[in-house]
Amino acid sequence: MTEGAGAAVAAVRVQGLWKRYGEQIAVAGIDLELPAGRFIGLVGPNGAGKTTTLSMVTGLLRPDQGTVEIVGHDVWRDPVAVKARIGVLPEGLRLFERLSGRELLAYTGRLRGLPGAEVDKRATQLLDVLDLAGAQHKLVVDYSTGMRKKIGLACALLHNPEVLFLDEPFEGVDPVSAQTIRGVLERYTGSGATVVFSSHVMELVESLCDWVAVMAAGRIRAHGPLADVRGSAPTLQQAFLELVGARAQNTGADLDWLGGGAR
Numbered sequence: 001m002t003e004g005a006g007a008a009v010a011a012v013r014v015q016g017l018w019k020r021y022g023e024q025i026a027v028a029g030i031d032l033e034l035p036a037g038r039f040i041g042l043v044g045p046n047g048a049g050k051t052t053t054l055s056m057v058t059g060l061l062r063p064d065q066g067t068v069e070i071v072g073h074d075v076w077r078d079p080v081a082v083k084a085r086i087g088v089l090p091e092g093l094r095l096f097e098r099l100s101g102r103e104l105l106a107y108t109g110r111l112r113g114l115p116g117a118e119v120d121k122r123a124t125q126l127l128d129v130l131d132l133a134g135a136q137h138k139l140v141v142d143y144s145t146g147m148r149k150k151i152g153l154a155c156a157l158l159h160n161p162e163v164l165f166l167d168e169p170f171e172g173v174d175p176v177s178a179q180t181i182r183g184v185l186e187r188y189t190g191s192g193a194t195v196v197f198s199s200h201v202m203e204l205v206e207s208l209c210d211w212v213a214v215m216a217a218g219r220i221r222a223h224g225p226l227a228d229v230r231g232s233a234p235t236l237q238q239a240f241l242e243l244v245g246a247r248a249q250n251t252g253a254d255l256d257w258l259g260g261g262a263r
């Protein structure tokens, strides 16, 4: 059956995706379809394979096997079309440290092929909204962790992508900056764009996302609208612990020597 004319194209379609590092299987053959226009959380414990998956999905890391399509374009066969449609805030973000925030945005805008005047306008607005206007002429090397995340987000949003990928966007970010980032992302998805972000902070995912995919040991354990994945569990955290298994509930009872004071 062919797709009906009215059928929505998925923001991301992943089929049979594998990645091994030597003996270590980081991503074990995942299939996943992420709907467009949603705020999507990719959650999982440390080492689950989230970063590896996002790196393959955004064309930063070549899979051993499998395909990825972003709004209908193959990431590896049609990289230019894909890169024009996505924004990425990767883990361990590398920035041009010797540029100021304003210069970094100007440079990113020109790389994206935007006219200078449009880049200036958007940069001014983004710097303002993200509360970086006062630091726009400061070198990026002198930015704090939270400021780096915000300027990285501004760079990822500058060309108005259809799908935005964020790897742990709130890590190291203070509550005020987190609220600012959150506001920008909510406005962005409110206009029909898609956000995919990875996190292991369940409360954050639960409060932000309307769609989640749970990953553990390189596999997708559950995916769908937040309410469906949470099921009858009182919180996403509880549902997550049940999904990833009993080991996650180990409370360290064996560490009977631990308690402070030399014994």
Ligand SMILES: Nc1ncnc2c1ncn2[C@@H]1O[C@H](COP(=O)(O)OP(=O)(O)OP(=O)(O)O)[C@@H](O)[C@H]1O
Residues within 6 Å of the ligand: 021, 024, 025, 026, 044, 045, 046, 047, 048, 049, 050, 051, 052, 053, 200
């Ligand atoms: N470059 C690499 N070389 C070898 N092994 C790697 C490499 N990158 C990731 N791995 C392994 O692949 C697995 C998945 O790692 P990945 O970073 O994708 O997980 P994650 O879910 O993003 O974890 P975290 O939440 O801790 O960032 C882990 O077992 C990790 O040790």
